[in-house]
Amino acid sequence: MKEDAGWKTKRYKIATIYGSPRKDGNTAILMDQFLKGVEEREDYPEAEVEVEIKKILVSNLDISPCR
Secondary structure: OOEEEOOOEEEEEEEEEOOOOOOOOHHHHHHHHHHHHHHHHHHHHHHEEEEEEEEEEEOOOOOOOOO
């Protein structure tokens, strides 16, 4: 969370990591529902809230073992 000096806007950054090889599997459905709830929430105690969300799909990354 980062608060701007002189402003009442708070910024939250959320990174979600999908570790399942199934892109549309149960894990992805659960994480998407969680993020939907975060985005739609309107009862933040602060006056203004900005939420930045980044989704990381491990199955899309080219990860090689150590040599």
